[in-house]
Amino acid sequence: MTTTKELHLVRKPEGMPRPDDFRLVDVTLAEPRDGEVLVENLYLSIDPATRPRLSRGHELDTPVMGFALGRVVASRYPDLKPGDIVRSAQGYRERFVSDGRYVGKVTPDPDLPLTVYLHMLGGVGFVAYGGLLVIGKMTAGETVFVSTAAGAVGSAAVQIARLKGCTVIGSTGSDRKAEWLRSLGVDHVLNYKKQAIGPAVREAAAKGIDVYFDNVGGEHLEAALACMNPLGRVAVCGMISTYNDAPVGVRNLSSIIYNRINIRGFVSSDFDELHPQFMQEMTQWLKSGAVQYQETVTNGMESAASALIGLLNGENTGKMLVKLSS
Ligand SMILES: NC(=O)c1ccc[n+]([C@@H]2O[C@H](COP(=O)([O-])OP(=O)(O)OC[C@H]3O[C@@H](n4cnc5c(N)ncnc54)[C@H](OP(=O)(O)O)[C@@H]3O)[C@@H](O)[C@H]2O)c1
DSSP states (O other): OEEEEEEEEOSOOSSSOOGGGEEEEEEEEOOOOTTOEEEEEEEEEOOTTHHHHHHTTOOTTEEOOOEEEEEEEEEOSTTOOTTOEEEEOOOSBSEEEESSTTEEEEOOOTTSOGGGGGTTTSHHHHHHHHIIIIISOOOTTOEEEESSTTBHHHHHHHHHHHHTTOEEEEEESOHHHHHHHHHTTOSEEEETTTSOHHHHHHHHOTTOEEEEEESSOHHHHHHHHTTEEEEEEEEEOOOGGGTSSOOOOOTTTTHHHHTTOEEEEOOGGGGGGGHHHHHHHHHHHHHHTSSOOOEEEEESGGGHHHHHHHHHTTOOSBEEEEEOOO
8 A cells, every 4th residue: 555645636727726626635556467567757747738628528626637747656566667758647645556548658868868759759749849840731841830848749840840940930939938938949039928919929020920830729829820921830739828818809700711721730740750750750859959948947736736837927937847766
């Protein structure tokens, strides 16, 4: 028997989640039985996608849904042994027993920190890569606009676009994040909290936009659509502006017709076949320093609710993580 802490959803949030929508709960776990594995989570991945689910479909009094990176403590599961590193989708838990569903072994590169497997070498790096190359059909010499450019997905996307020879426009919500984006070589950086996004994008995109990598929706999408070049592509990765608040209507959808724009939402399984190429290229970029990253890390399950609320408030630069163990 082992005891562990979990963060449970106890009330469906309206608007921005509040700390008392969640409760820290002590749970006792039984030893793993045949076919089961006991995992100790090292880091929780704090992701915007958790937010819409909290109001739609998430059961109350169960762990908040989310991903984590952990280490196998005990195993009676055939493909896992103590010490193995695993990525899982078992929610905000310090430890859990699983029958192996939603638990995948990671073989970490000894020259890279483990946490990169929750961002640049994880799902967020891969959606940035495939979103630009497959959905956005980005080619060298084009102009690419990325919103939430200093976040986990955005900071991967702007650097991939630069490395593939594109001119990059990035929007973010603070001067500190804007400064980091400039240091990464982003050609035009906008702070949408200080500048009206429409005119700012228009000024930055003097030659128009060929690919808009949308993480925000609403006014950002409207601003991008107003500047798309004919046959431009909008790769819709996320719409964070709608996760807490009612969506803002996009008033210029007709430009999709006039400029023959292709607009498409996606998830990473749309381009699974690209994964080996992505892992190889991103590993090389990380090792050479061509791709850089930042992490915003809070400590302990006690901080998980505030980390999620902080992410939605823009407090993270790069990837938001909660450290649970080393
Ligand atoms: N399609 C997929 O498979 C997939 C996978 C992963 C993530 N996503 C999506 O990708 C987007 C980014 O995710 P992430 O994990 O990289 O998160 P992130 O960008 O690291 O963190 C969220 C950021 O969103 C910005 N933000 C919050 N509210 C906003 C608003 N109303 N308007 C504009 N910006 C706002 C904040 O930065 P600022 O300082 O810039 O405001 C905040 O730091 C999200 O939309 C997410 O849902 C999609």
